[in-house]
Amino acid sequence: MNYLCRWVSELRFYCTTSAHNRVMHFKTSNANVLAAAYDGKRHFTVDDWRTSSSKLSGHSARLPDATANVWATAQATPGFTDFPFWKAGTYHWGIAPYSKRFECDDYPGNNRHNTLHRVFVRG
Numbered sequence: 001m002n003y004l005c006r007w008v009s010e011l012r013f014y015c016t017t018s019a020h021n022r023v024m025h026f027k028t029s030n031a032n033v034l035a036a037a038y039d040g041k042r043h044f045t046v047d048d049w050r051t052s053s054s055k056l057s058g059h060s061a062r063l064p065d066a067t068a069n070v071w072a073t074a075q076a077t078p079g080f081t082d083f084p085f086w087k088a089g090t091y092h093w094g095i096a097p098y099s100k101r102f103e104c105d106d107y108p109g110n111n112r113h114n115t116l117h118r119v120f121v122r123g
Contacts, residue, residue, distance in 0.1 A: 008034050012056070012120040013064075013080075015093065015104035019113040022105050024061035024093070026053040037121060040078035046070055049085045061105035062091045080119055093117070 011034060012027040028034075030052035032044040049067040068087040083103075086092040094103030100111040 007123050008037055008121055010034075010122040011037055012118075012122070013093070014118040014120070015061075015116060017102075017104040017106060017113050017115045019104075019106050019108055022061045023058045024063055024105050025056045025059040026064060027056060028053045028064075036079050036084070037119070042071060042078065042084060044070055044084075046085075063087070063093060063105050066091050 010027055010029045013024060015024045028049075030044070030048045032048045033052070035041070035043045046067055046069070049064040049070065053064045064085060066087045067085045070085050071083055080093070081095045083092055083094050083096065086094070086107075089107055091105050092103040092107050093105075094101050095117050096102070101109065102111065102113075102115040102117070104115045104117065
């Protein structure tokens with residue numbers, strides 16, 4: 001892990017959508033996930049999402065616990081954009097403007113719903 005990444009101690013993920021009432025609100029201090037926040041490269045595994053998160057107030061989403069897939073290599077859309085963790089065809093964290101898909105713990109496969117995605121960094 002890069003030296004500067006050591007200054008990041010925790011990440012908090014939050015998203016909502018107009019498609020349903022579930023809220024994704026959790027935090028993690030997993031080193032592989034933290035590294036992606038620093039350098040944009042996806043170092044993480046499925047277990048990094050499933051077993052290393054703490055649910056926060058209001059969390060009602062199925063992710064990250066239901067995570068079954070990760071896109072864990074440095075891609076053209078790095079970090080937490082595109083689809084870094086999901087359960088195929090079911091629940092996605094998706095920020096994919098090129099395909100006009102923004103998904104929060106769902107899989108509408110279109111752009112009919114509004115979403116709000118936030119990632120907070122604690123140093």
